[in-house]
Amino acid sequence: MIDYRERNIKKIVDYFVSGRKENSYDLTLGLELEHFVVDKKTKETVHFYGEKGIAQILERISIYYDQVERFEDYIVGLGKDTIAISIEPAAQIEVSITPSSNILEIEKIYQKFLIEITPVLEEWGYCLIESGYQPRTKVDEIPLIPKKRYQYMQQYFEMKNTNGKYMMKGTASTQVSIDYFSEKDFVEKYKAAYLLLPLLSLVTDNSPIFEGELYKNNLLRAKIWEEVDEERVNIFKYLDERELTFEAYARFVYQVPLIFYEDEQKLIKTNQSAKEIYKNKEMDLKEMEHVLSMVFPDVRLKKYVEIRYADSLPIEGVLSYLAFVKGLFVEMNSLNQWIESLEIKDFEQQTIGKYNIMENGLEGIIYNRPVKELLNELFSLAKSNLIGDEKNHLERLERQLINDKILFKNKELDKLL
Template sequence: MSQPARQSNIDALVRFFESGIKPHGSHGKLGIELEQIVVRNDNSPVSYSEEHGVAWLLSQLSESYPEKTVDSEGDLLGVARRGEAITIEPAAQVELSAGPFDTLEHASKVFSAYESTLQNLLAQNGMRIVAQGYHPSATARSLELIPKQRYDFMNRYLSAKDSYGPCMMRGSASTQISIDFTSVDDCLRKMRLAYALVPLLSLICDNSPMFEGKPRTHKLMRTDVWRHTDCDRCGLVPGALNKDFTLERYAQFVLDTPAIVMPQDGGWAYSEKTFGEIYANQIMTNQEIEHAVSMQFPDVRLKTYLEIRPADSMPIPYVIAYAALIKGLFYSENSLDALDTLFEGVTAESFEAAKDELMQHGYDAVVYGKPAAELCDSIMGIALKALSAEDATYLEPLMQLVQNRTTLADIAES
């Protein structure tokens, strides 16, 4: 199909990405997103619509988070206050997106206070929050979707696309960290290095002992889930590990992805056309660009910042430790230089092979031609050198896991 506006839309996407460039010396902030799963004390699922379900939870939270998001039917879908937004994922997983944070101390206080509030509300009705990468008891298809048309369309499309689309939507929960960049070159370098790190970060933050109501059959379950969700928009953006990758190529990736969901007349419409086809004859608005970019689910996602997405949901001390790790790795030129050396020559093929190895062998795997355990030691050492003494204390929970060659999922299994 001819796309007369294609180059204009590539240019518009590139301008959008470049609008996120921060001045040297002013960056260094972290955004943190944590998804958690609401269950009863016996681990059975809690839905959105039931009495004292997640809709009720949001209404209770609205006293402290007064900015509400309500759909056209009156369903409460999110609450917020300055710097903090609580939303819900397709099967009512609860997510706090907060920041950007100047300090890990501030991040720790915000997330600890949030979780304490949640747990106190839920305990009144025999419920609690689980911070794991996958639902501890339910099968994905047994979980009720929240009343959001976008998720109905995604469920329809992803259910037909590959085997684990519904599992990703309904059963999974993650921890995501967002980082700044100071130039196009800095953005592309950080993206490339983040991708090289993805398999190892998945190991360090592996916290999915259960899958579809049963003990997991291998390590890094969410890695497997994302591999079988939608090859058009997940995993590795083609070419992103190459040093000649460009923002234009990322823009092309966005335009060549089927939309699934597209804005229409103030609501949503279903479409299997690519964004390039939908906007073949018109230049995308900033709002349309933001939506198109949000419908990509790669391991490292570019917006006006970089989202690093492979980690499982974890308890708060580990979430802050993960934020400390990302800070130490990506906000130091010495760290970036060390990572360049450590991951020299990583290719798309070795990236996928690393995931295979780690799913089967964990810390005993060989990754990029080196023992995975030694690579994780190196990663921790690089981050530690870059962190202040205060920030280094927050890294300790993950350092202990790496030193012991174990994961939260391993500990839950034992």
């Protein structure tokens, strides 16, 4: 008798193994940046449907793209060689840029997107807002886009009575993916990214508003995400005392309820996990990638390590953050030594520190050290691995945070009011 569970687990592990990159000296960065489209005057979010809605914006800019994805006659995705445009649940526009080791190249690709979309936005009195949370409109006032997957997700989170609707309709992020070169390298980068979460989330905190009101604390998106669905977001609780490996991560995703899956080109709602749905079937590539996409940890594994916790930032901030991530992760020996110096006993210390930073921000304490002290050390470490424009981008962020003590959410607040 065929053991499909173990066969499918092995397929997922093999998928991770195939993601290893060969050249450990050439770290590439992938970028996904989400935006709100808002009315310039009112700052109200533009809906997907209707005259001059997001769907019509996509129609207008589709002339620039080779690939056009439609659902029920609406464009829901665009793509060409170096960039893909997709739509999040509340019509947030996500720009995904092909991984590159050159941050300047990422900037050029993004600026070309702005050249394509800005004339349409200007004509209709709109603008793009990069913020971690909706600047004005409340989530209950925003319709979902016409993808059934999002309808099923909303129903699932309503049943679970979680923060799912705020996550889906209210948030926008900057996500950066980085290469791994071996299973050991994956483990080191994954753990490091997880332990750095409270610090890098603060560095990129750009969420001054929640549901139309000023948000007084810090790390709003982190707060929302951790209350979405714990079994879906917390891999280390699942692991308990077990070691993180490709196989351990595969077993984590395999036991999480899928919310929906595709069967004969139809989406089926479910509360079952892949372990149950595919107990008598070998998964194909599309099914496997769907399983991997239905877990939402702050750091996610695909064929790369996806660091998901930064808020949506203006492009200048994105470039500084990319430089920070590159400077920290391009040479793991230094970062590993720095983490070892903190003498972190368990991952619970990350959670304790995160809550402290939520309340105290730059004046907070984490890993028994002042936040500002640790950030100083991280900036120094990252700068030592950068040169030229990349180092300049990082130094601009360092001056803003360390010298001026200004978070993005304070710097960008005037744009949202």
